[in-house]
Amino acid sequence: MRQSPLYTMTLRLLWIGGLALLFGCKESPEPLAPLNAGIVATVDSCETVTLPQTRDRPGPWLExxxxxxxxxxxxxxxxxxxxxxxxxxxxxxxRSSADGSELSVVVRISKQADAIGLAPGCPPFEFGVASGDPTAQSVYLWTRANVQGPVTWQISEHSDFQGIAQSGTIEADASRDFTLRVLVNGLQADTTYYYRFVTESGAISPAGRTRTAGPTRDALVRFALVSCSSLFSGYFNGYEQIAARDDLNLVVHLGDYIYDYVDPDEVVRIPTPAPTEPDDLASHRQRHALYLKDPDLRAARAAHPWFVLWDNHDLEASKPPAYEGGLQAFREWIPMADAKDTARGYRRLQYGELVDIWLIDALLHKDKESLPNSDEKDMLGKQQWAWLSQGLSASSTQWRVIGNQKLFAQFDAPINLGGSTWKAYPGSRTRLLKWIQSQGISDTLFVSGDAHFTVNANLLLDNKADQPVAVELLGASLTRGNIDETVKGGPEVYTALRGAFKNLNPHFADVNLIDHGFGIVAVTPNQVKTQMWYTPILKPSDELKPGPIWSTTIGQRRWQQGAEK
Incomplete structure (x- = not known):
């Protein structure tokens, strides 16, 4: 009879335990060395697994x-x-968090997986769990339950849920497409929590991990920066890398979280049947559901709290107030804070006295008013500008991070980024830079997306090199096509284009036109350090290529390569 690895492992541990009983002495035994058991079982996706483990190797156990x-x-x-x-x-x-013992389990490919790397999660929580918009005392939790009726949520400081900090019940129904979003209050600042959902019949969701904001114990805030994540254009290897990290406070996504259409130059992962452009609430809901069939996206959403803003591929900005159903679907499927005005996506997170992280919306509020004493249209709108300018003036943190969908820096290049960028709104850009300068706000980082390539830019008032105001990191697309997918040249072409970009824009400290990935931003009292991490997109891969480190210190307002120790 052929014995399974799980059976063999059981016998091995029982044998070890038996020897301990037979030859054990009356005095307390010496602590056992960590157990490295190797692969102890091979299981199916969604299978409930029970593994033997000796009592003297306590948990909690973490993957x-x-x-x-x-x-x-x-x-x-x-x-x-x-x-x-x-x-x-x-x-x-x-791995046991108590003594470092390890054992491994191989999970077979889901029977529901397809040829392009999609596999729905385990029912009835096929779309996983997520959290977002953390404060020092609260966080939003999210899931979608394929059931009608009450669902219980639980949150704990322990990964094995040995002790529930809070719990409650929320109703799943069709009005929100069976998505569930709950604001949990009364939490401790800068604390890691684990959460899950349980149906009335006892089905348990995957567990997620989140972290509250507020003053940090180690005077460090580190977040991942993502934008332009087209499922059709490539594999979400970057999301897998983000999920694997355990040093992040937050994931900031600056829009185009989903894509409405397939770019003909980027046909990499096309589901069957081929997707059509969403144009109503039902089809936008279906697009979000399609994205969450990707296990790497589900893992990244479960591993960290998110802070997300929409952009033009997430919803149809030219068709308010419903935006063809895109706005409602976005709010249903993203763990973001409520707003009385559902089109208000701009908001702020605070991490004690270290940093405020702002999201400002350069999509839904532009062109509604003109700038004061000018015929030029306002990029932000009066209400958003009042909120931002007053908030910046009142901010007492050492650093401010301002995130938006579009490249903020002055930009001259042989390609056109469209009329929706800050380049088309120079008065709005100058007004914001002058406000930052006039208010004595010296330590500010802008982060942006949409352009699909990487830029570290020094932000200059009136484009004068002797008047630096802030710095900017434009992060590469996670998967959506950049210059190599568009221009389709060789290395010499990209090198020449990069040189042209830097010559035309001397305030650009660095440019990368061809790599895809995500950024990591680390904020400490003395400096902000940024680094892009690049991943392949044409096939599943664990490859991870680091970009250069760029940093700025207190009062510097310019990028320098490398970082202070």
Whole structure:
């Protein structure tokens, strides 16, 4: 009879335990060395797994790449969890947080997986869990339950949920497409929490991990920067890398979280049947659901709290107030804060006295009014400008991070980024830079998206090199096409274009026109440090290529390569 790895592992641990009982002495034994058991089982996606584990190797147990939270440690010494649904065979390595012992489980490809790397999650929570918009005392939790009726949420400081900090019940119904979003208050600042949902019948969702804002214990805020994530244009290898990190306070997504159409130059992952452009609430809901069939996106949403803003591919900005259903679907499927005016996406997070992180909306409020004493249209609108300018003046933090969808810096180049960028609104840009300068706000980082390539820019008042006001990081697209997908030249062409970009824009400290990925921004009291991390997009890959480190220190208002120790 052929014995399974799980059976063999059980016998091995029982044998070890038996020897301990037989030869154990009366005095307290020496602590055991960490157990490295290797692969102990091969299981199916969504299978409920029970693993043997000796009582002297306590939990909680955590998966080393954050692909799984909520491993249960039972009184009889066993571990149990539900394997995630995966689109490629995956080895989960569980490590005891008590003594570092490890054991691994191989998860087979889901039977629901398709050829382009999509695999719905485990029912009835096929779309996973997420959290977002954290404050020092609260966070939003999200899931979608394929059930009608009450669903219980639970939040705990322990990954195995041995002790529930808070719980409550929320109704799942068709009015919100069975999505559930709950604001949990009364939490501790700068604290990691784990959360999950439970149906009335006892079905348990995957567990997620989140982290509250507020003053940080180590005077450091680190966040990932993402934009332009087209499922059709490539594989979400960058999301997998973001999920694997355990050092992030936040994921900031600056728009084009979903895409409405397939670019003919970027036909990489096309579902069957081929997608059509969403033009109503139902089709926008379906597009969000399609995206969350990607296991890497689900993992990144479960691993960290998100701070998200829409852009023109998420909704049809020219058709207010419903925006062809895109606005409602976005708010249903994204864990973001409520607003009385649902078109108000601009908001702020505060991390003690270290940094404020602002999201301003350069999409839905432009062109509604003109700037004072000018015929030029306002990029932000009167209400948003009043909120931003007054908030910046009142901000007492060491740093401010201002995120928006579009490249903020002055930009001259042999390509056209369209009329929706700040280049088309020079009066609005100058007004904001002058306000920052006049208010003595010296330490500010802009972060932006949409252009699909990477730029580190020094922001100059009236384009004068002797008047630096702030710095900007334009992050590359996660997958959407950039210069190489558009121009289709060789390395010499891209090198020449990069040189042209820098010659025409001497305030650009660095430019990368061809790589895709995400940024990491680290804020400390003395400096802001940024680095792009680039991933392949044409196939699933663990490859990760670091970009150069760029930093700015207090009062500097310019980029310098490298970082202070």
């Amino acid at each position: 080393t790449r954050n692909a799984l939270f909520g491993v249960q440690t039972h009184d009889d010494g066993t571990l149990s969890f539900r394997a995630p649904a995966v689109a490629k065979e995956r080895t989960l390595t569980l």
